[in-house]
Amino acid sequence: MGKVITKIIIIIFVLSTHQVFSQFDNPEGNDKFNLLTRGHSLIGSNFNSYYSSNSVHYKFLSSLMGNKYIDDELKTSVKLKDDNRFGSIQDLNLYYISYPDSFLGTNQYGFKVSMGYHSNMNMKFGADAFNLAFRGNSYFAGKKADLSDLNINYLVYQDLQFGLFTRPSDDNPLTYYLGFSLIKGQTYYSIATEEAWLFTEETGEYLDLRLQGLFMASDSIKPDLLEFAGTGFATHLFFNYDNIVRNFSVSLAVDNFGYINWNQNSFLVEEDTSLHWEGIIIDDILNIEDGQINGFSDDTLQKLLKQEEHSVNFRKQMPERVQLSFFKRTSKMNSIKAGLIYLHDVNLKMPLFYIRDFYDILRAEKIGLQLNLDAGYGGYSGFQTSMGMTFATGSKEKNLLINASTNFLSFLIPKHTFSQNIFVCLSYRF
Amino acid sequence: MKKGLIAVFCLIIIALLFQNCKKEATSPSWDVGILAPIIKTTLSIDNLVNDTLTQTGPDSLISIVYNSEMYTMALDSIIELPDTTIQYTINLENLDIGNYEIVYRTSLGDIANRDMEENGPGSDLYVTIMNAHNFGIPSTIDPIDQQVYENISMDAGEYFQTITIAEGFMDIEMDNQLPMDITNLIFELKNTDDGTIVFQDTFYVIPAFTTMTRTKSLAGLTIDGNLTGTVKLESPGTGGNVILDTAMALTSTITIRDLEILNATAVFPNEEMIDLNETINVDPGDQTFLNRVLVREGSINVTVFNTIEQPMHFNFTLYSATLDGEFLEIEGNVPAASGTTPGSLLINKNLAGYDVSFRGIGPFEMIWGDLNGNEIIDAITSNSLYYKLTGGIDSTGAMVTIDQNDSIYLYCHFSSIIPDYAKGFLGNHTADETGVTDFEVVEELEDTYISLDDVRVTLEIASQIGVQAAIFIDELVSVNNRTGVQVSLSGPVLGEPFIISAPDDPYSTSIDVIPSISYININSSNSNIHELLENKPDQLSYSVRVETNYGILPEPGSSGTDFIYYGDALSASLNVEIPLSVIASGLILEDTTDLELNAGDVEDVLGGRLILIANNYFPFQAQVQMYLMDSLYNITDSLFTEPQLVQAGIINSETGKVHNPEKSKLYVDVSKERLNRILAAKKVRIISNFSTQPTDEHVKIFNWYTLELKIVADFNYRID
CATH class of the missing domain: 2.60.120 (Jelly Rolls)
Structure with missing residues (x-):
C-alpha cells in the first residue's frame, strides 16, 4: 500500500513539474551482448528518436515537424529563457552480433557488424533569435535583436561498424567491446556566432547587421543519402559488469570517438562583418526594373558570406557520446537504473544525470508492459522528470524480442512537455 | 529466425519511408513581420528642373544657386596631435634593497667567562665579577689584558647571499654599557668564505656608558651574507668599587645602508620603487597651444618589461584625462622574469570619450599642493599633461640575483589621437x-x-x-x-x-x-x-x-x-x-511610367503597409498621389486614399539655406487584394503638387539640395 501511495505521489509530482525528459538509449545495441551465450547469434535493429529542450515544448515541436501552422498563441507559449537549448537525435541501427564457439582461434571472442543512420540537430539560442525567426524583425522595430552566442549544429551521417567483444569465460561477469566505424558524412551545417545582432530602425528606414562568427556547411550539391559529402572514422568502446547473484549490472559506453573529413566543396568561413542596408539604390525611381529587386537576395547574401572564396575541406570531430549506467533489479516487479549521459559538442549544458524506476505493470509469458518514472538533472535542461511506457513481447523459445518505449506525457500535456523519445528495438536471437 | 528477419527489415523500411515522406510533405508555416527598406532614391535639382521649373504661373522668384x-x-x-611616449627605466641604481643590521653583544658575563677559559675557574677577574654579580657587593675590576673574541658568526644569509656594492656605507656603533672604559678595541669583519676583510677599525677608548660610531664606505666591496667577526679589547678596569651585573654589555651594531649595488643575490623586500608626479608636453606644432581636448579616437598602450625574477606592479594615472568623472588609470601586475625571458605586460586602453586637460600640473597643485616637489605651485600652462606613475616589486621572499643588466622598463604610448573637440590657441x-x-x-x-x-x-x-x-x-x-x-x-x-x-x-x-x-x-x-x-x-x-x-x-x-x-x-x-521666375504654388508634376512587377516575389506576402520616407532639403512641399493603371490607362487603384504631404525643408533664417532635411512619412495600407492590384498594374501615374515654403518669400534653391525617398515594406509574410 505504501509503495502505491509513493507512486501516486511521484505521478502527481511529475505532472505538477510540467517537465519531462526521455532517456538517451544506446542505439548501438551493445547491451545485447549479455543476451548471447556461446554458439549463438543475434540480429536486431534499434530506432531511437529523441528530442529535449529547456524551452521548446512538444506541442510546438510537433507542429513544426508535422508541417502545421504555428500561430501566435503557440509561439507565445514557448517558455523562452535567456539561454535556450534544444537537441534532437535520430538513430537507426541494424546490427548482427555473433558469439561463435570458436573465433580467431579462441572461444573467447565474438563480433558485431552494424550499419546505422544518424541525425543530430542541436542548438543554443537566445530569446531574440527565436523571436526573429518566428516573429520577424518588425517585432524588434527600434531595437536590436541580439543573435550573439547562437550555436546551431545539424549533422547527418551513416556508419558501418565492425567490432570484437570478449567475455573471458562463461562464468565471467565482464564483457569488453572495441569497435571501429567507417563513416559517410551526408550533411553538416554549423553556425556559431560570437557577436551578432540585427538592428531595425523604428520605421524600417535602415537595418544594421553585425555578424561575427564561424559558419560551416558540407557540400551542398551532395545532400542525399547515397552521396559522400565527407568520410570519417570512429571508435567505440563498451564495458559491462553483470552480477547475476546480486541482480545488478554496470556498463560504460564510449561511442563516436572520431571525426569526419568534409570534402573540398564544403564551406567554412570566419565572418566578421557589418552591413548597413537602406534599400536598393535606384537612380531613377520612375524606371524601376524588376531584376533589380530579384537580384538582391542571392547575390548580396552570397557576397556577404563570400561563399566562393571559402570552399575548403575541413575536419570536424564527431559528437562523442559517453554513457555510464547502473542497473539493479530491486524486486520481482521493480528495478532501477541510474547513470549519466554526455554528448560532446552538441550544446548540452552539462551531462545528464538520471535515475529511472521501472515498474512491471504486466508480466505475462509473451508480453510485458512496464511503467517507468524518471528524474534527472542536466542535459538540455535543469531538473527534469518524466513518465514512460515500455512494451515488450517475445518468448524464450522463439527468441524474438520487440521492445518499444515512449514518453506518453507528451501526448497528454504537449504544451508542458519538453522532451520526447520513441525507442523501438527488434531483435532475434538464434 | 525468418520472422525475426522480416520484422527487422520491416522496421528499416518504415524508417526509410519516414525519411522520404518528410521530404515530400508540405512544410510547416508561420507568419513573420518583415520591416525593411526596399528602395532608396535621391532626386536632385537635375531630376526636377526639367519638369518643375519650366512651368509658368503665379509669381514668386526662385533662384537656383x-x-x-x-x-x-x-x-x-x-x-594633429602627435603620438607621444613616456618611458621610464628602473635599474639597480633605483633599486633600494634595504638596510641590514647585525648586532653582536659582549657582556660582562662573556668577559668573565673568557677570563675563566684563559686562566681557569679560579681566575681573579672571573671570581670578582661573579661574586659581585651574585652577592650584589660593589667590587673593583682590575685592568684587563687583551681579550680576543674570534670567529664570531654574523649571519645575514637570510637577507642576501652576496652583494657587490657600487656605493654604500657600513656603520659600526659601539655602545659601551659596561662599568669600565674599553680601550684598544679592534673590530674586524670579513667574508667567511674567502676571508676578504670588509671592515677593520680600532676604537682606542670607549668610555663606560658611552656610544661611539664609525662609518666606512663599502664602495667596490663584495659582501657575503655569511660574515665572520673578530673583537679584541682591553680595559683599564673600573678604578674603584662599582655595582657589577653580568648582563652589562658592550653592544656592536653593524648597519649596512644606502646601498647602490652592482649585483646582488638577495631577498628583495616589497618596495615601492617608483613614485613620480610628472608632466609630459604634447606639441601640436604651428604655434598651437591647447588647453582642452575631447578624444574621439585614440588609444594608450602601456608595455612593461621586467627582467627581475620578482613580480612587480605599477599604476599609471593620467590625472589630466577624465571620463565620467574618473581619472584615466591603468594598473597591472607584471610577472617575474623567467631565466633570460623577461616578464612582460601589455595593456591597451581606448581613450575615446576622455576629456583631456592640457593645462599641466598647475590646476592640481592648486588643490593638492606641491606634487612634483619643485617647492612651488606650478602655473597653469598649455600642451601639458599631468600623470602619476607608481610601482614596485612584489617580493616573493625568494633569493634572486640581480645585476646591472636587470631593469624594469615601462613604455606608455599615446597613439592616433583624433579630437572630437579641441580648445586653445589653434595656431x-x-x-x-x-x-x-x-x-x-x-x-x-x-x-x-x-x-x-x-x-x-x-x-x-x-x-x-x-x-x-x-x-x-x-x-x-x-x-x-x-x-x-x-x-x-x-x-x-x-x-x-x-x-x-x-x-x-x-x-x-x-x-x-x-x-x-x-x-x-x-x-x-x-x-x-x-x-x-x-x-x-x-x-x-x-x-x-x-x-x-x-x-x-x-x-x-x-x-x-x-x-x-x-x-x-x-x-x-x-x-x-x-534668378528664375516660376510658380510658387500649385506647381504640378505629372509623370506616367511603365510598371512590371513579378508576382513571384510577393506571393507569400499577406499584407501590411508601405512607408514612404522622404528627407527633403528643398524648400517646397509636395502633395503626392500615385495612380495604378492597366495597359489602357484605366485607373485601377490609387495608393493614397487622399494626397499626402512631403514637408518642405526649413530655411535657416541666418544662412538662408536648408541645413537639415525635413523628414516626412507617408503610409500606404496594402491588403492582400490591393497588393494583387499593384502587381496587376501595368502603369503608374505619379502626380506631385509643389509649393514653395514660405510662399511669400523669395527662396533660393541650391544645386546640392536633394529629396531622398525611401520605400519601406512593413509586411506580414508567411514562411512555409
Whole structure:
C-alpha cells in the first residue's frame, strides 16, 4: 500500500513539474551482448528518436515537424529563457552480433557488424533569435535583436561498424567491446556566432547587421543519402559488469570517438562583418526594373558570406557520446537504473544525470508492459522528470524480442512537455 | 529466425519511408513581420528642373544657386596631435634593497667567562665579577689584558647571499654599557668564505656608558651574507668599587645602508620603487597651444618589461584625462622574469570619450599642493599633461640575483589621437588649395533663363571652426573645354584678405556649430567676372589660401578660446545665383511610367503597409498621389486614399539655406487584394503638387539640395 501511495505521489509530482525528459538509449545495441551465450547469434535493429529542450515544448515541436501552422498563441507559449537549448537525435541501427564457439582461434571472442543512420540537430539560442525567426524583425522595430552566442549544429551521417567483444569465460561477469566505424558524412551545417545582432530602425528606414562568427556547411550539391559529402572514422568502446547473484549490472559506453573529413566543396568561413542596408539604390525611381529587386537576395547574401572564396575541406570531430549506467533489479516487479549521459559538442549544458524506476505493470509469458518514472538533472535542461511506457513481447523459445518505449506525457500535456523519445528495438536471437 | 528477419527489415523500411515522406510533405508555416527598406532614391535639382521649373504661373522668384565647393579646411588640417611616449627605466641604481643590521653583544658575563677559559675557574677577574654579580657587593675590576673574541658568526644569509656594492656605507656603533672604559678595541669583519676583510677599525677608548660610531664606505666591496667577526679589547678596569651585573654589555651594531649595488643575490623586500608626479608636453606644432581636448579616437598602450625574477606592479594615472568623472588609470601586475625571458605586460586602453586637460600640473597643485616637489605651485600652462606613475616589486621572499643588466622598463604610448573637440590657441596655419571644379549650368536654363546682368557671383565662406581667419583668392580661371578658351579673374579682388569671423562655441559635441557665413561679392566693380561667365565655363580653376589667426600673435598659456569640433570645417564655395521666375504654388508634376512587377516575389506576402520616407532639403512641399493603371490607362487603384504631404525643408533664417532635411512619412495600407492590384498594374501615374515654403518669400534653391525617398515594406509574410 505504501509503495502505491509513493507512486501516486511521484505521478502527481511529475505532472505538477510540467517537465519531462526521455532517456538517451544506446542505439548501438551493445547491451545485447549479455543476451548471447556461446554458439549463438543475434540480429536486431534499434530506432531511437529523441528530442529535449529547456524551452521548446512538444506541442510546438510537433507542429513544426508535422508541417502545421504555428500561430501566435503557440509561439507565445514557448517558455523562452535567456539561454535556450534544444537537441534532437535520430538513430537507426541494424546490427548482427555473433558469439561463435570458436573465433580467431579462441572461444573467447565474438563480433558485431552494424550499419546505422544518424541525425543530430542541436542548438543554443537566445530569446531574440527565436523571436526573429518566428516573429520577424518588425517585432524588434527600434531595437536590436541580439543573435550573439547562437550555436546551431545539424549533422547527418551513416556508419558501418565492425567490432570484437570478449567475455573471458562463461562464468565471467565482464564483457569488453572495441569497435571501429567507417563513416559517410551526408550533411553538416554549423553556425556559431560570437557577436551578432540585427538592428531595425523604428520605421524600417535602415537595418544594421553585425555578424561575427564561424559558419560551416558540407557540400551542398551532395545532400542525399547515397552521396559522400565527407568520410570519417570512429571508435567505440563498451564495458559491462553483470552480477547475476546480486541482480545488478554496470556498463560504460564510449561511442563516436572520431571525426569526419568534409570534402573540398564544403564551406567554412570566419565572418566578421557589418552591413548597413537602406534599400536598393535606384537612380531613377520612375524606371524601376524588376531584376533589380530579384537580384538582391542571392547575390548580396552570397557576397556577404563570400561563399566562393571559402570552399575548403575541413575536419570536424564527431559528437562523442559517453554513457555510464547502473542497473539493479530491486524486486520481482521493480528495478532501477541510474547513470549519466554526455554528448560532446552538441550544446548540452552539462551531462545528464538520471535515475529511472521501472515498474512491471504486466508480466505475462509473451508480453510485458512496464511503467517507468524518471528524474534527472542536466542535459538540455535543469531538473527534469518524466513518465514512460515500455512494451515488450517475445518468448524464450522463439527468441524474438520487440521492445518499444515512449514518453506518453507528451501526448497528454504537449504544451508542458519538453522532451520526447520513441525507442523501438527488434531483435532475434538464434 | 525468418520472422525475426522480416520484422527487422520491416522496421528499416518504415524508417526509410519516414525519411522520404518528410521530404515530400508540405512544410510547416508561420507568419513573420518583415520591416525593411526596399528602395532608396535621391532626386536632385537635375531630376526636377526639367519638369518643375519650366512651368509658368503665379509669381514668386526662385533662384537656383550653383554652388561649387572650392576649399575645405577640416580639423586634421589644423590640429594633429602627435603620438607621444613616456618611458621610464628602473635599474639597480633605483633599486633600494634595504638596510641590514647585525648586532653582536659582549657582556660582562662573556668577559668573565673568557677570563675563566684563559686562566681557569679560579681566575681573579672571573671570581670578582661573579661574586659581585651574585652577592650584589660593589667590587673593583682590575685592568684587563687583551681579550680576543674570534670567529664570531654574523649571519645575514637570510637577507642576501652576496652583494657587490657600487656605493654604500657600513656603520659600526659601539655602545659601551659596561662599568669600565674599553680601550684598544679592534673590530674586524670579513667574508667567511674567502676571508676578504670588509671592515677593520680600532676604537682606542670607549668610555663606560658611552656610544661611539664609525662609518666606512663599502664602495667596490663584495659582501657575503655569511660574515665572520673578530673583537679584541682591553680595559683599564673600573678604578674603584662599582655595582657589577653580568648582563652589562658592550653592544656592536653593524648597519649596512644606502646601498647602490652592482649585483646582488638577495631577498628583495616589497618596495615601492617608483613614485613620480610628472608632466609630459604634447606639441601640436604651428604655434598651437591647447588647453582642452575631447578624444574621439585614440588609444594608450602601456608595455612593461621586467627582467627581475620578482613580480612587480605599477599604476599609471593620467590625472589630466577624465571620463565620467574618473581619472584615466591603468594598473597591472607584471610577472617575474623567467631565466633570460623577461616578464612582460601589455595593456591597451581606448581613450575615446576622455576629456583631456592640457593645462599641466598647475590646476592640481592648486588643490593638492606641491606634487612634483619643485617647492612651488606650478602655473597653469598649455600642451601639458599631468600623470602619476607608481610601482614596485612584489617580493616573493625568494633569493634572486640581480645585476646591472636587470631593469624594469615601462613604455606608455599615446597613439592616433583624433579630437572630437579641441580648445586653445589653434595656431597660425596657412593652407593653400588649388583645384578644378565642374561648373555645369543645366542646359535647359542656359539660353532661356540666364540674363547675365542678373547673375550674382559670390564667394561664400562658411566657417564652423572657432578661429578668426582670412581668405585670399589668388587665382580664378573660367575654363570652357568645348571651345578651349580660358579667362582669368583680374582686379582688386585678387590677393585681398577677407576676414572670416569665428562662430559661437555651442560647448557640446551633440550640437552642430552654426557656421559663420561670410560673402565676398565678385562683381564688375572689383573684377572682370562677367568676362568669366560670358566664356560659358564648364569648369572653374582656382587657387585660394586661408590663414588662421591672421594678424594675431600666438597666445602661449591657457587663455586661448579657439575651438574646433570633429567633422566641422571651414569651407569656401563659389555661388553663382541665377534668378528664375516660376510658380510658387500649385506647381504640378505629372509623370506616367511603365510598371512590371513579378508576382513571384510577393506571393507569400499577406499584407501590411508601405512607408514612404522622404528627407527633403528643398524648400517646397509636395502633395503626392500615385495612380495604378492597366495597359489602357484605366485607373485601377490609387495608393493614397487622399494626397499626402512631403514637408518642405526649413530655411535657416541666418544662412538662408536648408541645413537639415525635413523628414516626412507617408503610409500606404496594402491588403492582400490591393497588393494583387499593384502587381496587376501595368502603369503608374505619379502626380506631385509643389509649393514653395514660405510662399511669400523669395527662396533660393541650391544645386546640392536633394529629396531622398525611401520605400519601406512593413509586411506580414508567411514562411512555409
